[in-house]
Amino acid sequence: MKRVDFRFIILFSAFLRIFLIIYGEWQDTHMEVRYTDVDYFVFSDAAALVVSGVSPYKRSTYRYSPLIAYLLTPNSIVHRSWGKVLFSISDLLVGYFIRSILKLQGVSDEICIYSVMVWLFNPFTFTIGTRGNCEPIICAMVLWIILCLLKGKLLQAAFWYGLVVHLRIYPIIYALPIVLALEPCNFQSGKRLILRKWSSRDIKAAQRSSTKNVSDLVQKLGVIARLLTKERIQFGLLSGTVFFFFTGIFFYLYELEFLHEALLYHLTRTDPRHNFSIYFYHIYLHYEREFSLPEKLVSFLPQVIVQLVLISRFRKDLPFCFFLQTVAFVAFNKVITAQYFVWFFCLLPLILPWSNMKPKQGLVCISLWVGAQTHWLLWGYLLEFKGKQVFLCLWVASLLFLAANTFVLICVITHHTCSPLFRPLEHVNRTKSAKYKQ
Numbered sequence: 488m489k490r491v492d493f494r495f496i497i498l499f500s501a502f503l504r505i506f507l508i509i510y511g512e513w514q515d516t517h518m519e520v521r522y523t524d525v526d527y528f529v530f531s532d533a534a535a536l537v538v539s540g541v542s543p544y545k546r547s548t549y550r551y552s553p554l555i556a557y558l559l560t561p562n563s564i565v566h567r568s569w570g571k572v573l574f575s576i577s578d579l580l581v582g583y584f585i586r587s588i589l590k591l592q593g594v595s596d597e598i599c600i601y602s603v604m605v606w607l608f609n610p611f612t613f614t615i616g617t618r619g620n621c622e623p624i625i626c627a628m629v630l631w632i633i634l635c636l637l638k639g640k641l642l643q644a645a646f647w648y649g650l651v652v653h654l655r656i657y658p659i660i661y662a663l664p665i666v667l668a669l670e671p672c673n674f675q676s677g678k679r680l681i682l683r684k685w686s687s688r689d690i691k692a693a694q695r696s697s698t699k700n701v702s703d704l705v706q707k708l709g710v711i712a713r714l715l716t717k718e719r720i721q722f723g724l725l726s727g728t729v730f731f732f733f734t735g736i737f738f739y740l741y742e743l744e745f746l747h748e749a750l751l752y753h754l755t756r757t758d759p760r761h762n763f764s765i766y767f768y769h770i771y772l773h774y775e776r777e778f779s780l781p782e783k784l785v786s787f788l789p790q791v792i793v794q795l796v797l798i799s800r801f802r803k804d805l806p807f808c809f810f811l812q813t814v815a816f817v818a819f820n821k822v823i824t825a826q827y828f829v830w831f832f833c834l835l836p837l838i839l840p841w842s843n844m845k846p847k848q849g850l851v852c853i854s855l856w857v858g859a860q861t862h863w864l865l866w867g868y869l870l871e872f873k874g875k876q877v878f879l880c881l882w883v884a885s886l887l888f889l890a891a892n893t894f895v896l897i898c899v900i901t902h903h904t905c906s907p908l909f910r911p912l913e914h915v916n917r918t919k920s921a922k923y924k925q
Contacts, residue, residue: 491600493586497579500607504575507617508568523571526826527619530570534559544744550752552654553737553745555621574616577623582607584630585836588806591637592908594685594840602836611825612832620826625655626833632661633806633837636668637908645722649729656750657830660794660812664802668908669718685840685906763823763863765889768882770821790819803907806837811896818892844902852895859884859891 511522533543533556543549543556561569582603589599606612616623628651635644648665651658737745766786793815801808813831817823844852863884869875 493596493600493603496600496603496607497582500582500613501575501579503613504578504617507614508571508575511571511617512568522618524615524618524620524826526621527570530555530559530619530621531562531567534570535563538563542741542744544741544748550748551621552733552749553741554654554733558624570621571617571619574619574621574623577627578612578616579607580627581612581623581630581833584627584634585833588630588634588637588837589685589840591634592685592840598840602839605836605839606833609832611828615826615829620829622826622829625651625658626829628654629658629661629809630833630837632665633809636665636805641669641718641722642725645725646729648722649726650733652726653730653733657813657816660816661809663794664798664805664808664812666714666719666722667798667802668805669716669722671716671718763860763885763888764821765882765885766821767885768878771878786819786821790816793819801905803909804841804905805908806834807841807903807905810834810838811900814892814896818889818896838899838903841904841906842899842902843904844898848898848902852898855891856895859888863888 514520514522529546529549530551532546533549533551533553536543536545537553537556538560543553549556558573559570585603585606586599589602594602612623628647632644632647632651635641635647644665648658648661734750737749794812797811797815798808801811810831813834817827817830820827863881866877866881866884869877870881
């Protein structure tokens with residue numbers, strides 16, 4: 488079978504997205520059901536307010552950083568589809584970054600292509616940018632941070648990490664595994680990082696190493712001085728400075744309105760509208776009374792516990808750790824919409840080369856996940872469009888969807904070959920020294 492050329496894949500993906508943007512304009516004009524995501528109209532209205540010199544938060548339900556509105560100001564000047572083009576370009580960049588990351592890890596060209604295709608030709612991903620959702624920008628930035636870390640560009644990674652957390656608060660979950668990855672044995676000034684190659688993966692050795700990492704982590708967490716390395720301090724200071732710089736500027740411009748809508752709202756959000764989350768039904772039943780702050784924050788407890796467990800177990804396998812964290816974060820979140828799935832879809836291609844899951848097992852996982860989601864959408868349709876009082880059935884469907892996510896997560900972990908991302912420099916130096924003595 489002739490190998491597919493990467494440039495052909497990118498060009499074909501670009502034409503597909505251009506076609507969908509043009510088709511979306513036609514459907515919005517001629518059909519009752521719009522192709523464009525409702526969030527895109529929110530972005531566009533906020534951008535128009537910025538152009539006219541007004542706060543973007545005058546547009547109700549705009550709960551993002553003003554940077555998104557600034558990026559979409561050409562919607563009011565050039566063309567209303569400017570944002571869709573920008574998001575689709577970011578979508579293609581994700582594909583390019585996936586290939587770059589895998590190539591650095593020594594993955595073969597053929598598997599790189601297949602992994603990139605998992606992103607570029609996923610219906611969830613190639614429609615979300617063309618419908619006008621900003622998530623591809625966030626996904627591209629997350630992958631760029633991983634790429635910078637692999638290349639040893641610590642300051643660049645720190646800058647973009649601070650910026651992406653400002654744009655979308657959820658990447659804060661990656662802070663701990665990134666900081667823990669900046670070990671002195673991996674990062675040393677003036678020395679090139681040594682990446683563990685895909686072809687050298689060893690299941691048994693990786694499993695023994697991963698088991699040992701838990702005890703190593705406990706020991707290191709108990710030694711504060713060991714954690715305060717130069718690289719960690721640099722990363723923390725620069726990423727924190729970038730985050731507070733942009734946050735401070737927009738707080739100065741838009742005051743408490745910005746702080747509440749862009750940041751605090753997402754921490755204390757209690758949305759009574761039906762969504763995939765298992766929490767929605769409880770919120771719906773008790774929405775008329777005011778929730779206390781502890782009640783608003785209690786849902787974060789399961790997330791925190793799961794995040795710490797995953798980080799302690801898989802922190803050295805950084806892309807895999809990111810993937811598991813994101814799936815778990817979305818599954819246990821108070822609000823879950825389909826656009827959140829893109830957060831872990833962009834990380835999925837990075838772990839596929841290390842999976843020993845058979846095609847039939849993969850098909851079972853996909854079918855179960857899609858089936859649980861379709862089952863939920865059926866009850867959602869009866870509630871939203873038919874006016875049926877099926878809230879309890881919808882909540883049960885949310886429980887089943889959580890169970891499906893948990894099952895798939897366990898299957899992915901079980902069939903993954905854990906492989907530390909970096910080969911410690913001190914280990915490499917010892918190996919070279921032994922060879923020299925011989």
